[in-house]
Amino acid sequence: MTAPEEPRRRTPAEEARTIVEGTNVGTLATLTQAGDPWASLVTYGVLADGAPVLLVSHLAEHGRNLVLDPRASLVAATPARGDDPLDMGRVTLAGRAERRAGGEEQAARAAHIAAVPQAATYVDFSDFSLWVLRVERVRWVGGYGRMGDVEPADYVAAEADPVAAAAPYAVRHLNDDHADALLLMARVLAGHEDATAAACTGADRYGLDLRVDTPGGETPARVGFAERVTVTDGLREATVELARRARSG
Amino acid sequence: MTAPEEPRRRTPAEEARTIVEGTNVGTLATLTQAGDPWASLVTYGVLADGAPVLLVSHLAEHGRNLVLDPRASLVAATPARGDDPLDMGRVTLAGRAERRAGGEEQAARAAHIAAVPQAATYVDFSDFSLWVLRVERVRWVGGYGRMGDVEPADYVAAEADPVAAAAPYAVRHLNDDHADALLLMARVLAGHEDATAAACTGADRYGLDLRVDTPGGETPARVGFAERVTVTDGLREATVELARRARSG
Numbered sequence: 001m002t003a004p005e006e007p008r009r010r011t012p013a014e015e016a017r018t019i020v021e022g023t024n025v026g027t028l029a030t031l032t033q034a035g036d037p038w039a040s041l042v043t044y045g046v047l048a049d050g051a052p053v054l055l056v057s058h059l060a061e062h063g064r065n066l067v068l069d070p071r072a073s074l075v076a077a078t079p080a081r082g083d084d085p086l087d088m089g090r091v092t093l094a095g096r097a098e099r100r101a102g103g104e105e106q107a108a109r110a111a112h113i114a115a116v117p118q119a120a121t122y123v124d125f126s127d128f129s130l131w132v133l134r135v136e137r138v139r140w141v142g143g144y145g146r147m148g149d150v151e152p153a154d155y156v157a158a159e160a161d162p163v164a165a166a167a168p169y170a171v172r173h174l175n176d177d178h179a180d181a182l183l184l185m186a187r188v189l190a191g192h193e194d195a196t197a198a199a200c201t202g203a204d205r206y207g208l209d210l211r212v213d214t215p216g217g218e219t220p221a222r223v224g225f226a227e228r229v230t231v232t233d234g235l236r237e238a239t240v241e242l243a244r245r246a247r248s249g
Numbered sequence: 250m251t252a253p254e255e256p257r258r259r260t261p262a263e264e265a266r267t268i269v270e271g272t273n274v275g276t277l278a279t280l281t282q283a284g285d286p287w288a289s290l291v292t293y294g295v296l297a298d299g300a301p302v303l304l305v306s307h308l309a310e311h312g313r314n315l316v317l318d319p320r321a322s323l324v325a326a327t328p329a330r331g332d333d334p335l336d337m338g339r340v341t342l343a344g345r346a347e348r349r350a351g352g353e354e355q356a357a358r359a360a361h362i363a364a365v366p367q368a369a370t371y372v373d374f375s376d377f378s379l380w381v382l383r384v385e386r387v388r389w390v391g392g393y394g395r396m397g398d399v400e401p402a403d404y405v406a407a408e409a410d411p412v413a414a415a416a417p418y419a420v421r422h423l424n425d426d427h428a429d430a431l432l433l434m435a436r437v438l439a440g441h442e443d444a445t446a447a448a449c450t451g452a453d454r455y456g457l458d459l460r461v462d463t464p465g466g467e468t469p470a471r472v473g474f475a476e477r478v479t480v481t482d483g484l485r486e487a488t489v490e491l492a493r494r495a496r497s498g
Contacts (some may be wrong), residue, residue, distance in 0.1 A: 024334055025337070027278075027288055028288065036322070036343065037278035037279055037280050037281075038278060038286075039276055039277065039278035039322040039341055039343075040324060040339075040341055040388075041290060041335075041337065041390070043334050044295055049377030073285070075276045077290055080274075084367050085274035085290075086290075086367065088274070088290065092310075094286075141290070143416070145449050204268055
């Protein structure tokens with residue numbers, strides 16, 4: 001058997017988009033009148049180009065700050081997998097916030113309410129305004145040793161992983177009920193012919209991450225799907241194809 | 250029966266301390282060399298006076314920022330109870346970060362590692378420094394309509410609620426297994442003699458929050474413990490005393 005070519009992974013830009021679109025709450029850094037940094041919790045939606053849409057009261061400190069100085073930075077994060085908070089995936093977006101009103105308000109309004117349905121009840125309050133954060137810098141940290149700056153143009157062009165929300169369940173299900181198939185994938189598709197056990201540690205639109213036990217010790221491995229998954233419920237079909245490929249060796 | 254006096258609640262300063270000490274991860278706002286706000290995830294511990302202790306690499310953007318300008322702001326938050334992110338309790342602390350080295354390092358180091366045990370493995374790396382955020386402003390938001398500025402001196406003097414971590418379990422347990430006792434509390438201790446049902450919506454060191462069904466509709470109510478709870482596992486005993494008091498009418 002020849003060593004498999006390195007299976008595809010999400011790019012840093014895709015990682016960043018996936019984290020940003022995976023939640024609707026983050027922390028915004030703005031500048032006070034004195035130029036001090038001010039951190040505050042905000043909810044947000046996301047435009048098609050990845051720009052966050054905030055709905056901010058000018059009675060709130062961050063609302064007053066944005067009116068005085070549009071520079072802002074937003075952190076979005078995914079929950080830690082274990083009990084180590086620095087294993088959390090997180091993204092910092094930085095740029096300038098632009099107020100949306102009149103004709104250009106509709107897309108921003110729709111994006112915010114799609115992500116934060118509760119906002120429908122206060123979006124029309126007179127003290128609230130929609131702001132779009134024009135992204136000029138993107139910094140992604142995926143956990144220990146996985147990080148990088150992302151070109152804003154790459155962030156704009158990237159797509160959030162459609163299976164991100166379903167992945168934790170899929171990982172649990174594979175480990176609970178399909179250990180044999182994972183072992184076969186490790187042996188046949190990942191090139192670890194001496195594997196004695198395999199567990200799934202991650203799933204994304206491009207494939208599965210495995211932790212493989214071998215006589216020489218534990219090693220990470222990656223198996224790639226035949227095609228990238230394009231629908232939110234596509235992990236099962238892609239994984240079944242992987243298992244079939246492993247069985248037919 | 251006389252109307253009960255309004256039972257004690259946590260002060261805003263106590264709410265803030267409870268949120269800050271209830272987690273070990275937050276988002277820090279710092280200033281870049283250009284004076285732009287920069288938001289990034291950090292872990293922290295807390296000194297006895299409530300000051301957060303950061304352990305920051307000078308290779309990280311926020312580490313470089315603090316060296317250039319010590320002004321910083323930290324948001325800590327508790328998870329939302331339901332699916333509404335703006336129902337999250339959160340606190341913004343703002344002030345100046347001071348580097349801790351030499352003899353004054355020990356308390357900061359111990360506080361950080363107590364909150365973030367994983368930090369023991371990298372606290373001595375040469376690129377990491379301990380920073381204490383000297384708190385000059387405190388802003389607390391408890392959810393919809395519960396918020397306020399807190400005097401820094403009050404924040405310093407306040408104690409985190411020792412039962413905060415245990416409260417969600419206690420609330421579930423009371424609702425699952427002790428609906429009769431809750432109803433009796435609502436009738437006898439909260440003055441809703443016509444109550445037909447009661448659920449517990451919150452528990453803290455000073456008492457229980459109830460949602461009471463009456464012929465006139467649903468109403469919130471509060472019942473106070475005989476004494477404030479001072480130990481982490483003290484909710485059960487205090488609640489049993491409340492139930493006993495309700496039964497003896």
